[in-house]
Amino acid sequence: MSPDTNPMRPYLGRLAGVKDLATGIKLFQIELLEDEGKAAFADYKPGQFAFVSAFGAGEAPFGITSTPARTPYLEFAVNALGHVTFTLHALDEGDPVGVRGPLGNGFPMDRIKGHNVIILGGGIGGAPLRPVIQTILDHREEYGHLTILWAARSPDLLVFREEFDEWRTAWATDFHVTVDRGDETWTGRVGLITQLLEEISPSPENAIAITCGPPIMIHFVFLTLKKLGFAPEQMLTTLEARMHCGIGKCGRCNLGEKFICTDGPVFWQYEIAEFLEGFL
Amino acid sequence: MRFTTLDGLRRWLDKLAEEVDLVAPTDVDGHVLYRPVQSADAILFDYERPELSAKDFLFPATEVLLRIEQKGKDVAIEEVLPDRKQVLFGIRPCDAHGLAVIDALFLEQDPPDRYYRHHRERTVLVGMACLQMWEGCFCTSMGGGPMDTTHLDVLIRPSEGGYFLQPVTPKGVAILEGLPVEEPKGEPPSVKEYNEPVPVVPPEKWRPLFNDRIWMRHGERCLSCRICTYVCPTCRCFDVTDRVVDVQPGLTRIERIRVWDACTSPNYRRVAGGHNPRPTKPDRLRNRFYCKFCYYPEDFGPLGCVGCGRCIVACPVDVDITEVMQDVAKQT
Numbered sequence: 195m196s197p198d199t200n201p202m203r204p205y206l207g208r209l210a211g212v213k214d215l216a217t218g219i220k221l222f223q224i225e226l227l228e229d230e231g232k233a234a235f236a237d238y239k240p241g242q243f244a245f246v247s248a249f250g251a252g253e254a255p256f257g258i259t260s261t262p263a264r265t266p267y268l269e270f271a272v273n274a275l276g277h278v279t280f281t282l283h284a285l286d287e288g289d290p291v292g293v294r295g296p297l298g299n300g301f302p303m304d305r306i307k308g309h310n311v312i313i314l315g316g317g318i319g320g321a322p323l324r325p326v327i328q329t330i331l332d333h334r335e336e337y338g339h340l341t342i343l344w345a346a347r348s349p350d351l352l353v354f355r356e357e358f359d360e361w362r363t364a365w366a367t368d369f370h371v372t373v374d375r376g377d378e379t380w381t382g383r384v385g386l387i388t389q390l391l392e393e394i395s396p397s398p399e400n401a402i403a404i405t406c407g408p409p410i411m412i413h414f415v416f417l418t419l420k421k422l423g424f425a426p427e428q429m430l431t432t433l434e435a436r437m438h439c440g441i442g443k444c445g446r447c448n449l450g451e452k453f454i455c456t457d458g459p460v461f462w463q464y465e466i467a468e469f470l471e472g473f474l
Numbered sequence: 475m476r477f478t479t480l481d482g483l484r485r486w487l488d489k490l491a492e493e494v495d496l497v498a499p500t501d502v503d504g505h506v507l508y509r510p511v512q513s514a515d516a517i518l519f520d521y522e523r524p525e526l527s528a529k530d531f532l533f534p535a536t537e538v539l540l541r542i543e544q545k546g547k548d549v550a551i552e553e554v555l556p557d558r559k560q561v562l563f564g565i566r567p568c569d570a571h572g573l574a575v576i577d578a579l580f581l582e583q584d585p586p587d588r589y590y591r592h593h594r595e596r597t598v599l600v601g602m603a604c605l606q607m608w609e610g611c612f613c614t615s616m617g618g619g620p621m622d623t624t625h626l627d628v629l630i631r632p633s634e635g636g637y638f639l640q641p642v643t644p645k646g647v648a649i650l651e652g653l654p655v656e657e658p659k660g661e662p663p664s665v666k667e668y669n670e671p672v673p674v675v676p677p678e679k680w681r682p683l684f685n686d687r688i689w690m691r692h693g694e695r696c697l698s699c700r701i702c703t704y705v706c707p708t709c710r711c712f713d714v715t716d717r718v719v720d721v722q723p724g725l726t727r728i729e730r731i732r733v734w735d736a737c738t739s740p741n742y743r744r745v746a747g748g749h750n751p752r753p754t755k756p757d758r759l760r761n762r763f764y765c766k767f768c769y770y771p772e773d774f775g776p777l778g779c780v781g782c783g784r785c786i787v788a789c790p791v792d793v794d795i796t797e798v799m800q801d802v803a804k805q806t
Contacts, residue, residue, distance in 0.1 A: 200553055201585055202539050202714070202730075208547070249542055249549060250728050252715040254746075275746050290549045409749050434745050438714040438735070443579065443587055445711035446735065446742065448761070449751070451769040470684050470768075471761075473751055 201441050204247045204292025205231025209285055210267050217350040218274050219318055220283055221259070222246070223267040224291055235268060235296060240303060240325035241432055241460045244295030245440055246270055251281035255437045257322030257406075257459070258296065263332055268293060271321035271353055297440040298459045301326055301404065301430065309402045310338035314415050316345045316387055316407020320353050322432050322459075323406055331364050340367040341396050345387035345407070349373050349380045370394060387411065388418045398423040404430045409474050416463055426464035433459050433473050449473055476650060477658035479636040484514035486653045487563060495560040497531050499524050499602075508565065517564065519632070523608045523782065527707030528562050528569040532593045533576065535734045539589065539714070542728040555592050561649065564602040568611075570625035571618045571780040572707025573599070578774040579710065589732075598649050601626040607669040610783025612796055615672040618780055620665045635659030672796045673803035674777070680768040680802060684760070688801045693756025695791045696738065702762065702785035702793070703736035708770075708778050709762075711735040711742075737761050763798055 211223035224246070226232050235244075238258055247253040254276070260269035274283040285291065303326075311330060315323045330337045342361055346352040352371065362369040372383040372390045383390065387407070396403075403424055405415045412431050419429055435447035435454045447454035450470035466473065478486070490496050491513050498517040500509045506524045508531070511517055541552045562569075573594075580587035581594065604611075604620035613619055623629040627646035631638040636659060641647040703709040713735040720727035736742065738758045744750040752758050766778035779795065786794050 200588055202588070203551055203553060206549055206551070247716075249544055250716050250718050250726060252730070273746065279746075288547060290544065290547055292549070292551075408747055409745075409751070435743065436745060438712060438732070441585060442583060443710075443712075444714070444732075444735070445737065445765075446713070448737075448765070448769065450764070451772050470681060470764075471751070 199230070202294070202439070204245065204253065204294045205234065207231065207268070207291045207293050209287050209289045209291055212285070212287055215271055215353050216318075216346070219351070219353060220272055220274075222270045222272055222282065222291075223265070224270070224293055225267055226293065231293065235293070236262065238262060238296035239300030240329050241301035241322055242296040242298050243322070243440070243459060244268065244270075244293050244297060246272070246278075246282065247292030247294070248278050248281035248285065249290065249292065251278045253292065253294065254278040255297075255434075255440060255455075257432065257434075259321040259324045261325045261328045261332070264328055271318055273318050294440065298455060299457075301432075301460050303329060306402050306404075307336050308338065309400055310341070310396070312341045312343070312396050312401060312403040314343045314345075314387055314391065314403065314405040314407070316405075316411040317347060317351055318353060319405075319407030319411070320344060323404060324354060324357075326404060327361065331360070331367070334365060338366075338400065340364070341394065342367065342369045343387055343390055343394070344369070344371045345373065345390070345411075347374045349377055349382075368394075386414075388414045391415065391418050392422070395422055398425070398428060402428050402430065406432050413474050426467055427462060429463035431461060431463070431466070433461060475658075475662070476639045476641075476653060476655050477636055478639065478653055478656055480519060482654040482656060483519070483637050487514040487517065489652055490561055490563075490649075493559075495558050496563060497528070497560060498563040508562070519564075521564075523566055523568075523604070523611065523784070525784070525788075526705055527572055527782065527784065528565045529572060529576065529707050529710075531560060531562060532573060532597060533580070533590055533710060533712075537589060537732050538729045539732055540730040542716070542730060544726045544728065546724055555589065557596075559596045560593075561598045561600060563600045564630075565599060565626075566604060566782070567601050567620065567622040567624075567626065567629070568613045568618055568780045568782040569707050570599050570601055571613070571616075571622065572782065574625040575708040575770075575776045575778060575780060576710050578776050579770075583774060598628075598645050599626045600628040600630065600646075600649065603629055603631045605632065605663055605665060606667065607665070608783065610786035610796075611669055612672045612781035612783060614668055614781070615674055616777060616779055616781035631662045633660050633663050638662040672781070672799050674799065675767065675802050675806050677768040677771050679806040680764060683802060683805055684764070686805060688798070688805065689756040689760040692793055692798055692801075693754070693759035696755040696759050696793055697791055698738055698740055698755060698758070699790065700736035700738050701788045701790070703738060704734065705784040705788045707780055707782055707784075708766070709734075709736065711737055737765065759793065763795070767799075767802075
């Protein structure tokens with residue numbers, strides 16, 4: 195960022211595609227229009243986030259769910275829950291949007307390399323994990339075995355179902371999916387992700403587990419991993435908050451003396467254990 | 475040190491008001507408040523601590539960050555940085571201290587806050603010493619004082635026959651150039667009586683008290699009304715949102731604004747899915763005090779309180795920051 199760049203000004207973009215991802219959740223594909231924006235997002239990392247503007251409503255932070263290697267667009271999974279997200283859901287392909295970022299630390303892929311990786315995604319919490327999965331699959335020889343545990347409250351809330359086949363059939367990859375409650379179409383597994391995790395019982399040896407989901411799920415996934423022998427430096431998560439700046443000024447995302455935006459959003463479990471104030 | 479009479483001071487201020495935006499203490503229906511003034515006539519020269527701090531003039535309660543114009547599918551974004559110079563006249567030393575606290579985050583942490591920095595560079599702080607400490611004042615415990623010059627460009631001390639003006643910075647020397655100077659009459663005054671000091675406990679001693687019952691005791695009667703953050707010279711949290719200012723066929727004009735926010739608000743830390751890691755009033759009040767005495771000094775240097783006492787006077791249910799500080803001191 196050059197000194198004269200205003201970090202609160204979004205880069206202009208255009209909605210290149212909108213897809214239904216799950217009930218109430220859409221995938222937005224954004225094409226950046228300005229050279230500055232393209233340069234800023236040329237090399238964003240898995241786990242980084244950005245603010246998406248719905249002009250007239252405001253902006254909100256979302257984990258970037260794409261990788262620059264797979265698509266020229268920036269992709270965001272957005273659940274319609276508030277003013278900005280409902281306004282985004284009402285937009286069509288071709289409509290203008292704004293994007294500010296990339297922000298946050300992202301997942302430490304260099305430290306993850308060479309390890310067996312266990313991914314545990316709950317609901318829309320799977321969105322910031324998708325770039326990790328894609329990065330591993332695109333550099334398959336640099337990582338060990340990949341185990342993906344994908345969950346949602348119900349089948350209609352499972353995100354990225356179109357990609358399950360790719361994940362299921364990928365080399366040295368196990369894919370498991372579970373839902374808290376099934377429905378008439380669901381023939382798969384029913385149960386909590388923590389039960390699935392205990393059942394699969396992945397070895398902690400040379401492994402790193404990465405989870406994201408509702409705070410209560412992250413909490414219990416960490417407890418279960420601990421039971422399976424995972425050490426605090428083998429567990430990663432990414433936290434959320436309704437931030438307003440993303441650059442450590444607005445105060446909105448503080449967890450004790452930490453800011454989720456600039457200290458995170460990705461944290462090791464040992465960092466979280468030392469927080470004065472919990473995320474739960 | 476320069477000396478002038480009230481008449482000299484008024485003439486100087488009238489001239490300043492023609493050249494810059496002049497902000498000064500005024501009487502607004504019986505309330506002492508800093509307000510923009512057109513001439514010295516509107517200014518109070520003998521006044522108590524104004525009810526609100528001076529932060530509004532550098533970090534406005536509502537500030538337009540961007541103007542966004544949408545024509546069909548085309549969007550143009552314009553940054554809003556008005557190029558006005560201002561003099562804040564008659565601010566109390568604690569208000570200047572409050573700005574120095576905000577500086578530690580908004581100027582000294584990268585990236586600097588572009589808007590705050592812009593206003594700060596174009597502002598001269600001309601302070602008026604307090605000849606006494608008012609109800610709730612405890613600036614002397616927080617590293618300040620009624621006649622503290624540290625964070626001001628000029629400090630004025632009122633005396634029997636006029637005003638002693640002390641330039642503190644080169645900006646202060648420059649602003650005093652047009653002042654009609656006279657022979658000093660008498661001596662600059664001093665403060666006769668100080669309020670009782672309040673114990674200040676260092677950040678690391680706050681940490682073990684995070685789960686103490688102190689927070690229940692002080693927090694349960696909190697109304698979540700947020701007046702404490704509103705009157706506070708150092709509270710600086712903000713929200714960013716859009717307001718649509720004009721809609722015509724094929725054209726929408728939008729302002730992206732930022733507005734003051736408050737960590738004592740129930741929804742402050744609620745996340746999109748509805749989870750709230752700070753669901754109770756004690757949780758939120760604790761965050762406000764920890765921000766001031768633990769997080770802010772650890773993260774950015776200065777304590778997040780200057781002892782102005784405004785929150786004590788403003789709180790409708792008598793939550794008293796000095797009582798909290800005393801309770802913390804007792805526990806350590």
